[in-house]
Amino acid sequence: MHPSGVQFGLSRGLLQRRGEEILLSDQLLETISLQAQMYLQLGRPAIRGNFLVDTTVRAASRNGRD
Numbered sequence: 001m002h003p004s005g006v007q008f009g010l011s012r013g014l015l016q017r018r019g020e021e022i023l024l025s026d027q028l029l030e031t032i033s034l035q036a037q038m039y040l041q042l043g044r045p046a047i048r049g050n051f052l053v054d055t056t057v058r059a060a061s062r063n064g065r066d
Contacts, residue, residue: 001009006022009015016025 006015013025014028015022
């Protein structure tokens with residue numbers, strides 16, 4: 001990712017720094033998780049083309065069946 005994109009993400013709380021690593025922020029991951037849970041509760045399919053939401057919905061679906 002371009003350094004200005006990293007700076008933008010860090011300044012908006014979308015990314016976080018862990019040592020030398022740049023990761024998605026806990027806040028962003030929680031938001032994605034809540035969005036995925038809402039889609040599951042409403043019985044809606046995942047947002048097409050949104051890899052993170054699609055992945056989270058599939059994982060939540062599997063966990064709900066355990």
